[in-house]
Amino acid sequence: MQEVMKKRAIELLSDGTVAKVIGWMPGEFSYDMTPAVFTTAEEIESNFVYNDFCGANVSKYVMREQKKASDAKILVFLKPCDTYSFNQLTAEHKIVRENVYVIGVGCDGMADVEKIKAAGIEGITGIESDGDKFIVKTVYGDETIARADALAERCAACKSKKLTVYDEIIGEDGEVVENSGRFDLVAKLEAMSADERFEFWRNELSRCIRCNACRNVCPACTCEQCVFDNPKSGIDQKAAADSFEENMFHIIRAFHVAGRCTDCGECSRVCPQHIPLHLLNRKFIKDINELYGDYQAGDDTESKHPLTSFTYDDAEPSVIHERGNE
Amino acid sequence: MQVNEQFTPTIVAFCCNWCSYAGADLSGTNRLQYPANVKIIRVPCSCRVNPMFILRAFQRGADGVIICGCHPGDCHYTTGNYYARRRTTLLFSMLDYLGIERNRTRVEWVSAAEGAKFAATMNDFVAQITELGPNRRLEDLRCRK
Amino acid sequence: MMLYLAKDKLDVFFEKASEKLNVYVPVDNTNGSAYRKWTPGTVVSKGLHTTKSAKDFFFPQTENLVEFKMSGKAIEIIDPRRETEDYAVFGVRACDVRSFGILDKVFLSDPVDTYYKNRREHGLILGLSCGRPAETCFCGTFGIDAAEPMADVDFTEADNGYYIKANTEKGEAFVASLGDIFEDRDAAPAEEAKAKTREVLKKLPLSNLTTDGFGGDKLDELFDAAGWADLSEACIGCGTCTFVCPTCQCYDIRDYDTGHGIKRFRCWDSCMFSDFTKMAHGNPRLTQKERFRQRFMHKLVYFPANNDGEYGCVGCGRCLASCPISMNIVKVMKKLAKEDSGK
Numbered sequence: 001m002q003e004v005m006k007k008r009a010i011e012l013l014s015d016g017t018v019a020k021v022i023g024w025m026p027g028e029f030s031y032d033m034t035p036a037v038f039t040t041a042e043e044i045e046s047n048f049v050y051n052d053f054c055g056a057n058v059s060k061y062v063m064r065e066q067k068k069a070s071d072a073k074i075l076v077f078l079k080p081c082d083t084y085s086f087n088q089l090t091a092e093h094k095i096v097r098e099n100v101y102v103i104g105v106g107c108d109g110m111a112d113v114e115k116i117k118a119a120g121i122e123g124i125t126g127i128e129s130d131g132d133k134f135i136v137k138t139v140y141g142d143e144t145i146a147r148a149d150a151l152a153e154r155c156a157a158c159k160s161k162k163l164t165v166y167d168e169i170i171g172e173d174g175e176v177v178e179n180s181g182r183f184d185l186v187a188k189l190e191a192m193s194a195d196e197r198f199e200f201w202r203n204e205l206s207r208c209i210r211c212n213a214c215r216n217v218c219p220a221c222t223c224e225q226c227v228f229d230n231p232k233s234g235i236d237q238k239a240a241a242d243s244f245e246e247n248m249f250h251i252i253r254a255f256h257v258a259g260r261c262t263d264c265g266e267c268s269r270v271c272p273q274h275i276p277l278h279l280l281n282r283k284f285i286k287d288i289n290e291l292y293g294d295y296q297a298g299d300d301t302e303s304k305h306p307l308t309s310f311t312y313d314d315a316e317p318s319v320i321h322e323r324g325n326e
Numbered sequence: 327m328q329v330n331e332q333f334t335p336t337i338v339a340f341c342c343n344w345c346s347y348a349g350a351d352l353s354g355t356n357r358l359q360y361p362a363n364v365k366i367i368r369v370p371c372s373c374r375v376n377p378m379f380i381l382r383a384f385q386r387g388a389d390g391v392i393i394c395g396c397h398p399g400d401c402h403y404t405t406g407n408y409y410a411r412r413r414t415t416l417l418f419s420m421l422d423y424l425g426i427e428r429n430r431t432r433v434e435w436v437s438a439a440e441g442a443k444f445a446a447t448m449n450d451f452v453a454q455i456t457e458l459g460p461n462r463r464l465e466d467l468r469c470r471k
Numbered sequence: 472m473m474l475y476l477a478k479d480k481l482d483v484f485f486e487k488a489s490e491k492l493n494v495y496v497p498v499d500n501t502n503g504s505a506y507r508k509w510t511p512g513t514v515v516s517k518g519l520h521t522t523k524s525a526k527d528f529f530f531p532q533t534e535n536l537v538e539f540k541m542s543g544k545a546i547e548i549i550d551p552r553r554e555t556e557d558y559a560v561f562g563v564r565a566c567d568v569r570s571f572g573i574l575d576k577v578f579l580s581d582p583v584d585t586y587y588k589n590r591r592e593h594g595l596i597l598g599l600s601c602g603r604p605a606e607t608c609f610c611g612t613f614g615i616d617a618a619e620p621m622a623d624v625d626f627t628e629a630d631n632g633y634y635i636k637a638n639t640e641k642g643e644a645f646v647a648s649l650g651d652i653f654e655d656r657d658a659a660p661a662e663e664a665k666a667k668t669r670e671v672l673k674k675l676p677l678s679n680l681t682t683d684g685f686g687g688d689k690l691d692e693l694f695d696a697a698g699w700a701d702l703s704e705a706c707i708g709c710g711t712c713t714f715v716c717p718t719c720q721c722y723d724i725r726d727y728d729t730g731h732g733i734k735r736f737r738c739w740d741s742c743m744f745s746d747f748t749k750m751a752h753g754n755p756r757l758t759q760k761e762r763f764r765q766r767f768m769h770k771l772v773y774f775p776a777n778n779d780g781e782y783g784c785v786g787c788g789r790c791l792a793s794c795p796i797s798m799n800i801v802k803v804m805k806k807l808a809k810e811d812s813g814k
Contacts, residue, residue, distance in 0.1 A: 028676060029606050032797035035705040056796060061705070114502055122519075123606050125676045139606065139674045189423065198425025198463055207500065209523065209532065212744070213709035213795050227378070229746055235378065238723050239738035241533040244466035248381050251420060255377050258416060270795035272711045273522060274502040283423050287416055307416070310408035312398070317415040317433040320422055386730055469729045 001105070002050040004170050008103060009048065009075060010041045018075040018101050022061050024054045030127045031113040035061055050077070052129055055110040055152055057266050059085040060219045063094045074100050079107040080174060081154075083164045084262035084298030085219035090165075091301040092260070094222050097165075104163035106171025109155035112269075116150050154265030154278065157182035164299060182263065183286045185279055205246045207273040210239050214267035214277050220257035220297075227252070250280060258284035259307040262298040291315050335389035335455040337364045339448065340379065342372045344402035345437045346394030352441030360448035371395065372433075373406035377417045380431065384464040387471075390430045390455035394444070397435040407435070426463045429454055473658035474635040476626075480652060481633070485509045485561075487649050492557035492595070495528070497521045506560065515562065519605055520789060524717030525567045526574060528560055529590045532714075533738040536586070536724065540732040552586065559595040559645070565620040566610045566787035568598050570717035573785070576778050577720050586737075595645055598622025601668055607788030609677035609801060615785060617672055618665035627661045634661035677786075677801060684811045685804065687776030693768065698806045703763035705796045710741030712790040712799070713766065718783050721747070742766050767803045 009021045021044060025036040031053040038044045059082045065074055078086055083104060089095040116124065116136060123139035134150055136143045159182055161174025189197055215221045215228075227233045228249060240246040254261075254277075263285060267277040288295050288306045292314065295306050341347040347368045353360065369375055372395025383391045393414060395407040414433050422428040434447050476484055488494050489509060496515045498507040503522035507513065538549040571591075578587035598620025601608075610617055619625065623642030626633040635653060637643040646653070672678060685693070713719040723740040726733045740747055742765045748756050756762050774783030784800055791799045 027797050028791075028801060032791070034797050034802070036701075037704055118502060122603055123671075123675070125606055139671060139676075140603065194422070194425045194427065196425070197423060201424045204501075207505070209710075209714045211710040211714045211741075213707070213711045216707040216709045217795050229744075231746075235382065238725065238740060238744075239533045241727065241736055241738060242466050242468055244385050244464065247424065247464065248378075248385070251381065251417075251424070252378060255417060255420065270709070270711070272715055272793035274500075276501075280420070280423075283420060284416060287419050291415065292412070307409070307412055310405065310412055312408070314408065314411055315415060317411060317418055320415060320418040321428055321432070323422070323428075468727060468734050469731075471731055 001171060002048070005050050005077060005103070005105070006044055006048050008168075008170065009038070009044050012075050012101060013039075013041055013044070018073040020065060020072055020074045021048075022058050022065065022074060022076040023048050024050060024056075029124055031111075031116075031124065037061070037065060050105075052111040052134075052147075052150075053113060053127070055112065055269060057082045057085055057217075057219055057264050059083075059089060059095075060217070060222075062086065062100055063089055063222065066096060066099065070096060071099060075103065076100060077103050077105050077170075078163070078166070079105055079110075080161050080163050081107075081158070081262070081264045083166065084160070084296070085264050086298070087165050087301050088260055088262055088298035089219060089222070091298075092222065097301075102166045104166030104169045104173065106163070106169065106173060107161060109151045109158060111147070111150040112152035112155075113150075114274075115152065116145055119145055119149060121145065152265075152269070154268065157184075159263055159296075183282060185276075186282050186286050189279065189283075201247075202243070204275045205250055206243065207275055208240055208246050208250070209273060210237070210246075210249065211272060213270040213272065215253055217266045217270045218253075218257065218261075219264065219266070220260045220262070221253070223256075250277065254280035254284060257281065259288060259295070259305040260297050261285065262296070291319070333456060333459060334363055335452060335460070336387055337361075337390045337392065337448070337452055337455060338383040338388040339364050339366045340369050340372070340375045340391070340393045341366050341436075342374075342395040342402075342407075343368055343370050345396035345400065345435075346372075346444065348438035349394070349436040349440045349444040352438065353445040354441075356441045358441060358445035360445040361452045364448050364452065371401065371403055371406035371410070373403075373410040373413070375410065375414075377413065380417065381464070384430075384461055385466040386469055387461075387465075389458070389461045390432075390451060392432045392434060392447070392451050394434050394436045394447075397437055400437060421464070427458055429458055430461060430464075472655050473661055474646065474653040475630075475632055475656040476635060476653055477632040481515070482511070483652055484649070485513075486511065487652055488559060488645075491645075491648065492559055494559050494561060496561045509561075519601065519603065519608075520564065520787060522789075522793070523715055524570065524787065524789065525560055525563050526570060526717050526720075528558070528594055529571070529587050530574060530578070530720065530722075530739075533736055534586060535734055535736045537735045538732060539735075552589065555589050555593040557593050557595070559597055561597040561626075562599045563596050563620065563622055564599060564601055564787070565615050565617045566608075566785040567717050568596060568620045568622045569610075569613070569615050569785045570787070571596065573718045573774075573778075573781065573783060574720055576781070595624070595641060596622040598625045600625060600627045600665060602628050602664065604668070604671055604675060605788060605792075606676050607791040608672075608675055609680050609786035609788060611672055611675075611678055612680045612682060612786050613782050613784060616669070618668040627664055629664035630656075630660040634658065634664075680801060680804060681808075682771070682782060682804075684808045685771040685775075685782070687772060687780060689772055690768075690776070692811065693772055693807060694764070696807055696810055698803075698810050699760050699764045702798065702803055702806060703760045706743070706759050706763050706798060707795060708743050708745060708759050708762065709795060710739075710743050711793050711795060713741035713743060714739060715789040715793050717785060717787055717789070718770070719766075742769070767800060770800065771804070 021038040024033040126137040128135045160176040261281045401407045494509040495506040497504045499516045504516035540547040578584040601617040770783035
C-alpha cells in the first residue's frame, strides 16, 4: 500500500496536478507517525510512510493548508471514516473541494498501540505486520499479537468502510457496515439508573485535564475562536476548576457538533486520560436517528443536518421525561 | 424555627417575548398566583435559548429551568420554536444521559392568551422541583452561598 | 546490609504509614493510572508511570489563592490557605523525583511561592526504581539513573520484596518510625536488580539521545533553526504535552465571579494555547510555530541558561506516549541536532 501511495503522490506532484501532499512521516518506534505536508518528490521518497498505525484523521489538515493558501492544489489520502469528515467540512464550506485531489484508501481497521500496551507488551521498538498478526519487537524480546486484538476500539465498531468521496482509489472500497454495534455501550448506559449514569460519567469526566486535545483534533470543531477561549463569552475557562465546568465543557462541545459529528472517534483516540468521549457524540447520533430518522453526517455534501431542519410533527421534548428509566 | 426548613427552589423561566411573556403578563393582570421564586428571563424567541444559557442558569444556582415559547405553528418568526424543540429535546436527553435529574428541565408552549396555563405550569413546575430538592448534580460549588 | 520488606507485607507497611500520614499510591484506571489515597484494599498499579505526573501534589492543576466576599460596600478578604497535612507519595520514579528539583528551582527561589512550599514541606517522596523501563524512556539523556530515584526513601524491587534505602533525614526519620516491620538483609539482590535495570536502559531505543547542541548558550543557533516550521506543522495546539509533563510549570491566574464574590484561582496554562502570552497589544506569538518553539526552547535552552545548565526535561516519555499527533521532544532534539551538524 505505502509504495503505491508514494508512487502516485510523486506522479501527481511531478505532473503538476497538486503542489502539496498530506501524508505521514515516520516516528521513533513504528507506531508514532506524525501527519506531515510534503512538497517535493525527494521528501516523499525518503520520508512518506503509511501503515496500520496511521490512524489520525487528516481531513482537518486540508482545511488548515487551504487557510494558508486557498488556491494551492492538495493531494490527501483519506481512509473511509476520514472521507465522511472531509465531506462534512466541504458541506460547511471549510474546504474548497475543487482544489483537493482525494485518493481514497481502502481500510480494514487501524491498529492502536494502546491496545498492544494494554495486552502487557512493553518496551516496543518496532512492529511488523504479518498477515493476521503483528510481530512486536521489544527490548524484552519479540512478541506477537493478533491483529484483531490490536484493532483500535473505534475500528472494532466501524460504521462504514465506504469511501464517500474520492478522485481515485487505492486498495478496496467497502460498504456501510450494518449492525456495527457502535451504539451498544450507549444503550447499556441508557438502561442504567440515573444514579449509575451519574456515577459513571463523574468517574470518567473527573479525569479531564482540559488539554483541549479532543476539541482541537475534532474535524467538526472549526470555530475561529472557541467559546471556551473567548474572554468575552463569560464562560472562558482554562481549567475545570469545578466539576460543573468539566460537565459543561463536554456537554457544550458534544452539543455543538451534534448533527455534524461523523463519529470518526478522534476525540477518544487523542484523550490522554482515556475518557470515552465518543459515547457523548454517539448518544446524540442515536437520539437523532431514533427521533428524526437515520442520519449520517458527511454521507454527502448536500443534505440538511438535523439541527438546522425540522418537521411539523417532531417529537415534543417531553418524550425525554416519559422514558422508562429514571 | 422549624428544623426541616422548607426548601424554596430557584426557577429560571426563559419566556419568548411574543407568546409566553405576554402569557405571564396576562396571568399577572388576571391576578393569578404563581411563586415569586420563578425568575423570568425574556428572550425574543424560544430558539434564542442557547444550551449554554440553560447550563449557566444551573451553574448560578437555578434548581430548575423551564423554557416557554409559542405553540408550534404560532411562532412570531414562523419557525423558531421548531428548531428550539429539536435542540431542547436533544439537550435534555443528554442531561438525562449524564445522570442529571431529567425533571429539572421542561419545555412548555404557552400562548399570549394562556395566562391561566402559565400560572398553572409554574405552580406545577415549582412543586416538581421542590420535591426533587436542590440541584446538586449540575451545580457549581463556587457559586453556592 | 539493607532494610527489606516482603511483598506480602506491603499492605502492612501502608497501613502503618497511614497511621502517621496520608499515603498516596498509583492506582490503575481506564488504560492508565493516577495517584489515589491508600485505604485498606487499594491495589497498587504495576505500571511504569502514572498518566499525569506527580507534580499535582505540589502544584495542583487549580487552586484558590484568595477569595473576596462582597456584602454591600464591604469587601471581606479571605485567605483560603491551610497548613497541609503530612503526606507521602509512593511509587515515584527517578524521572519524577528529579522533576521536583526542577520545580523547586522555579517555585522556591525568590520570591518563594508559599502555596507550593507548604505542600512541598509536608510531602515525603517514596521513590521506586524502575524494573522494566519503556521504549519512550530517555531519563539517561539527562543524567538520571532509573535504578536510583534518590527520593526521601528509595524502594528497589528484588527478591520478592522491596529493598529500602533512606536518602534524606526526613526519609530516615520516617523509616525509623516504622522500624519493626522491616528486616535486615544482605543488599546483594538489590544491587543485582539495579544492575539488570541499567543493562535494559542501555538497550533502550533512545539510549543514544544526547543533549549535544542544546544548552543555555545555544539561543542564537536554535531560535532561528529551519526545523521548527516542519516540526510544528502538524501540532494541533492542545495542551496534552504540557499537562502530562512533570516539569511544565506555567500557570495563569484568574478571577471567578461567583455572583456574590470573587474567587481568585491559579490554574495550569500551556504555551501551546493560542491565548498564552496574549497581552493588551496582542499576541507576540502569532502562529503555532512560535508557541511550539517556546516549549522546547524553554526546556532545552532558557531553563539551563538560568539554572546552571540543568535542562527542563527529565525524559519521562509521557509526552511521547500521549501526543495526539506523536510529535515530541525527542523528534525535536533529533531533527535540530541533525540540522546543526549538517551546517
